[in-house]
Every structure is written in C-alpha cells, then in structure tokens.
Amino acid sequence: xxxxxxxxxxxxxxxxxxxxxxxxxxxxxxxxxxxxxxxxxxxxxxxxxxxxxxxxxxxxxxxxxxxxxxxxxxxxxxxxxxxxxxxxxxxxxxxxxxxxxxxxxxxxxxxxxxxxxxxxxxxxxxxxxxxxxxxxxxxxxxxxxxxxxxxxxxxxxxxxxxxxxxxxxxxxxxxxxxxxxxxxxxxxxxxxxxxxxxxxxxxxxxxxxxxxxxxxxxxxxxxxxxxxxxxxxxxxxxxxxxxxxxxxxxxxxxxxxxxxxxxxxxxxxxxxxxx
Amino acid sequence: xxxxxxxxxxxxxxxxxxxxxxxxxxxxxxxxxxxxxxxxxxxxxxxxxxxxxxxxxxxxxxxxxxxxxxxxxxxxxxxxxxxxxxxxxxxxxxxxxxxxxxxxxxxxxxxxxxxxxxxxxxxxxxxxxxxxxxxxxxxxxxxxxxxxxxxxxxxxxxxxxxxxxxxxxxxxxxxxxxxxxxxxxxxxxxxxxxxxxxxxxxxxxxxxxxxxxxxxxxxxxxxxxxxxxxxxxxxxxxxxxxxxxxxxxxxxxxxxxxxxxxxxxxxxxxxxxxx
Numbered sequence: 263x264x265x266x267x268x269x270x271x272x273x274x275x276x277x278x279x280x281x282x283x284x285x286x287x288x289x290x291x292x293x294x295x296x297x298x299x300x301x302x303x304x305x306x307x308x309x310x311x312x313x314x315x316x317x318x319x320x321x322x323x324x325x326x327x328x329x330x331x332x333x334x335x336x337x338x339x340x341x342x343x344x345x346x347x348x349x350x351x352x353x354x355x356x357x358x359x360x361x362x363x364x365x366x367x368x369x370x371x372x373x374x375x376x377x378x379x380x381x382x383x384x385x386x387x388x389x390x391x392x393x394x395x396x397x398x399x400x401x402x403x404x405x406x407x408x409x410x411x412x413x414x415x416x417x418x419x420x421x422x423x424x425x426x427x428x429x430x431x432x433x434x435x436x437x438x439x440x441x442x443x444x445x446x447x448x449x450x451x452x453x454x455x456x457x458x459x460x461x462x463x464x465x466x467x468x469x470x471x472x473x474x475x476x477x478x479x480x481x482x483x484x485x486x487x488x489x490x491x492x493x494x495x496x497x498x499x500x501x502x503x504x505x506x507x508x509x510x511x512x513x514x515x516x517x518x519x520x521x522x523x524x525x526x527x528x529x530x531x532x533x534x535x536x537x
Numbered sequence: 538x539x540x541x542x543x544x545x546x547x548x549x550x551x552x553x554x555x556x557x558x559x560x561x562x563x564x565x566x567x568x569x570x571x572x573x574x575x576x577x578x579x580x581x582x583x584x585x586x587x588x589x590x591x592x593x594x595x596x597x598x599x600x601x602x603x604x605x606x607x608x609x610x611x612x613x614x615x616x617x618x619x620x621x622x623x624x625x626x627x628x629x630x631x632x633x634x635x636x637x638x639x640x641x642x643x644x645x646x647x648x649x650x651x652x653x654x655x656x657x658x659x660x661x662x663x664x665x666x667x668x669x670x671x672x673x674x675x676x677x678x679x680x681x682x683x684x685x686x687x688x689x690x691x692x693x694x695x696x697x698x699x700x701x702x703x704x705x706x707x708x709x710x711x712x713x714x715x716x717x718x719x720x721x722x723x724x725x726x727x728x729x730x731x732x733x734x735x736x737x738x739x740x741x742x743x744x745x746x747x748x749x750x751x752x753x754x755x756x757x758x759x760x761x762x763x764x765x766x767x768x769x770x771x772x773x774x775x776x777x778x779x780x781x782x783x784x785x786x787x788x789x790x791x792x793x794x795x796x797x798x799x800x801x802x803x804x805x806x807x808x809x810x811x812x
Contacts, residue, residue, distance in 0.1 A: 278553040404678040
C-alpha cells in the first residue's frame with residue numbers, strides 16, 4: 263500500500279513533467295504503462311487525476327483519445343482572469359516614460375529578454391490557436407524571434423525567421439518586397455526556401471506593429487510559399503495606424519508614444535478571445 | 538482519507554508545474570502552504586517526494602533551504618547519459634550533405650527553429666552553469682537568439698541580444714569593433730546601453746563558431762560594460778579554426794563542411810562537464 267502510494271506519486275510527478283514538455287503531442291497509454299511498469303488501468307486513473315488538477319488550476323486541457331491508436335494529449339491554455347493579469351502587468355511595465363525613444367519608438371528589449379514574460383506571452387497566443395492546426399510560427403528578425411519561439415514552444419511546432427538581409431547560412435531564399443508603412447520606403451525581406459512546406463498553416467507573430475508594412479510583407483511571404491495564413495498576433499500595436507493595411511490581427515497592447523511619454527492600454531486580445 | 542489522497546495528488550501535480558516554470562527561484566514553504574491550504578509539514582513531505590522523483594528521473598535537483606527565510610528551489614539538469622543522447626542526435630541530424638552550403642557554411646536553421654531541440658540544448662548548457670551565479674545570457678542576432686532564450690529559460694535569467702546593425706528601438710548603444718576571424722574584415726557590433734548592469738555575470742552563447750571573431754567581439758562587449766565573463770558555449774564549432782583567439786569555451790559539436798559534405802563529431806561538452 264505504501265509502495266503503491268509512492269508509485270502513484272512518482273508517476274503523477276513524472277507524467278506532469280513529461281506532458282508539460284510535450285504540448286500538443288499524443289502520448290500513447292502504453293508508453294506510460296511501459297515507462298512506469300504499471301497497468302494501463304492505473305495509468306488511466308492517473309490521467310483522470312491529472313486532467314482534474316490541470317483543469318482546476320487553469321494549466322490546460324488534457325485530452326484523452328480512446329481506442330488502439332489513442333492516448334493523451336496536453337493542450338496548454340490560459341484562463342481569462344490570468345490572461346487579464348498578464349496583459350495588465352505588460353501595460354503597467356510598458357507605461358513608463360523611460361521607454362520613450364526619439365521618433366516615437368518604444369524600448370521593450372528588456373521585456374523581450376525576460377523568460378518569465380515570454381512564457382506568459384507564448385501561453386496567451388497559444389491559447390488563441392489551441393484548436394487550430396498550426397504547422398509553423400513565422401516572425402521577422404530580430405525582436406520578433408523571442409515571441410515566435412515562445413508561441414512555438416507552447417504549440418510545439420517549428421518557428422521560421424524572416425530576415426531583412428540575406429544571410430549565406432540560409433541557403434536559397436525567397437525574397438519579397440514590401441512597403442514599409444511608417445516610411446513608405448520599399449524594403450526587402452527574405453526567407454530560406456527550405457523553411458516552409460507548401461500548404462503549411464502559418465501563424466505570424468511580431469513584437470510591435472506600427473504601420474503594418476512588415477506584417478503585410480510576411481503575409482505576402484506566406485503567399486509566396488503557397489502556404490495558408492492562420493492568423494496574426496502582435497504584442498504591441500501603436501495607436502497611430504494612419505492607414506494600416508492589415509485585416510484581422512490580435513494585439514495584447516495598444517501603445518501611444520508621443521511627446522516623450524509612453525501610454526499603454528489593452529489591445530483587442532481579451533475582448534476577441536474571451537468575449 | 539480519500540480526500541487527503543486527492544489533495545496530495547493535486548498538490549504534487551501543481552507543485553511540479555509551478556517549480557518547472559520557475560527554475561532557480563526560491564519558493565517559500567509558506568507560499569505552497571497558503572496556495573493549497575495545507576500544513577507546512579504536509580508540504581515538506583510533498584517536497585521530499587518531489588525531490589526523490591526529480592532525482593530518480595534525472596529531471597533536476599530540488600534544493601531545500603531550511604529556516605525562516607528558507608524554501609525550495611528547483612535546479613534543472615541533464616544527466617550524462619541523456620546529454621550524450623542529445624549530442625548524438627544533433628550529430629546525426631547535422632551530418633547530412635543536404636546541409637552543405639557554398640563556402641563551407643552549414644544550414645541549421647531548422648534545428649534552431651525546433652522547440653524540442655532548443656529545450657534540450659538549453660538544459661544542456663544550464664547544467665554546466667548550475668551552480669554559478671549567471672545574471673544574463675548574451676548572444677548575437679539572429680541565429681544565436683533561440684539558443685540564448687533556451688539557456689536563459691532554464692537558468693531563469695534575462696538574455697540580451699548584440700546586433701550587427703544599430704536599431705532605433707535599442708536606444709543608446711555601446712559599439713565594439715572586432716576582427717571577423719574568417720574574413721579578417723573589421724566589423725561592428727552594438728548592444729543597448731540599458732541591457733547590462735556593471736559587474737553582471739554574463740554567459741555568452743552562439744549557434745556556430747568559425748574563426749571565433751564574433752565571440753571575441755562579444756567578450757570585448759562584456760568588458761565594455763564592466764561585466765564579468767562566466768563562460769562561452771556554442772552549439773557547433775567548425776573543425777578548421779586556423780588561429781582561433783578564444784580561450785575557454787564549450788561546444789556540443791565539431792562540424793567539418795568541405796567538398797559538399799558535412800561531417801559532425803562530438804564537441805568538448807561531455808568530456809568537459811562529466812569527466
């Protein structure tokens with residue numbers, strides 16, 4: 263009895279870790295049965311406990327797929343209340359005049375370099391696409407990369423990095439010209455040819471959207487690869503769009519940077535996802 | 538009795554998640570006691586079980602700090618056997634002629650865009666610096682970023698991104714000239730002035746080291762900030778160093794890219810860390 267109790271504790275702890283490290287991945291019951299040298303019926307009971315706790319704590323959904331090809335799959339999500347807290351915290355951190363940079367730009371590299379913040383942002387966007395079949399997350403170098411990596415981590419899919427320059431280590435590339443919305447200059451972006459398969463479902467993410475030109479360029483890039491655009495998510499958007507050409511997108515914050523002050527308010531995320 | 542059993546299971550599952558998401562962070566016992574409305578003695582027992590399982594499964598070390606200011610801290614690590622597997626898998630994936638690029642370069646953007654691979658690489662380097670006081674992880678844009686983010690995630694410290702260009706969104710920057718080892722050209726790199734505090738302990742990571750010029754530049758950057766260099770870790774180094782000026786570093790792989798073939802072998806990591 264004591265031994266059994268220990269075994270269950272051991273299994274629950276290790277299964278939690280195993281599943282958290284492999285979101286959106288189907289793990290067969292037999293895998294766990296073999297791993298812990300336990301009966302499938304015990305594993306089923308474990309999963310019932312895990313499912314209940316994950317739900318009660320707002321950790322995510324533990325799906326159970328019955329049958330011979332079945333198993334369990336962990337889908338991390340964030341609940342409205344916690345998402346609201348994350349957004350409020352971001353807004354609070356962003357609304358600081360020390361972030362103001364000449365030209366109405368905003369310093370946010372510290373936020374994009376904090377693993378704890380990135381984990382929350384990743385979970386937030388992964389929640390939005392919980393039930394959609396995302397094959398890859400796309401972003402543009404440099405500051406979009408941490409966002410893409412975090413979202414991709416929670417969706418457990420690859421991320422690809424579009425670049426402003428063409429680097430030799432990318433091999434052959436596909437290049438796209440786009441109009442930079444804020445400057446009306448023509449700019450170029452490139453993506454390694456090997457990085458996306460035709461028909462892939464692509465989620466675009468970025469740190470900051472001003473005119474929307476860069477995001478527009480990435481949408482053209484998705485088209486150039488004959489891939490499908492699933493959605494666009496940005497951490498912050500500026501409040502001065504003056505003719506943004508992007509249709510549907512999600513933002514966590516709306517940021518106003520003028521006259522040496524930075525003021526931040528909620529973007530459309532909470533309203534869009536939870537209402 | 539049934540209720541108590543559920544409570545313990547619930548606590549163990551949620552504590553596992555909570556601790557995994559906050560590596561290297563001291564969590565007071567009272568925090569868990571409040572969170573689960575449980576006696577501190579029960580939480581202590583839970584931690585004993587967690588510690589045993591984490592150790593048995595090679596997940597990491599659960600430190601317990603006694604006393605009023607005490608608590609528990611999770612230090613993720615990787616054991617030699619698993620690290621060896623990760624390195625072997627990387628070598629296998631790298632050793633493909635399809636990765637060869639003109640000029641002896643190697644395509645590895647797919648590996649650097651895979652969350653599962655990055656998680657393993659992050660755990661590997663975090664193990665090396667488990668007991669050292671790292672304050673920040675430094676890398677250079679673009680392909681070093683995913684490595685830095687993964688290592689920083691496991692050490693739970695910020696990461697900072699050095700750039701080849703100076704971007705307006707970085708604010709004031711510190712600039713360093715360096716000799717690119719492979720080309721003997723003089724190049725420039727810059728880092729936002731706000732991103733590092735004096736005396737910070739900095740770990741440098743990058744995806745690929747050829748001549749070592751870029752890493753050398755980052756070492757100069759650490760000096761410019763009056764910060765301390767803790768170590769240098771690269772995922773891959775080329776086998777043709779011809780006069781590399783970097784002293785001590787750790788590499789996971791040594792890669793030979795010549796005559797349209799890519800051959801990979803173990804770097805010095807396993808030998809250095811586990812022997």
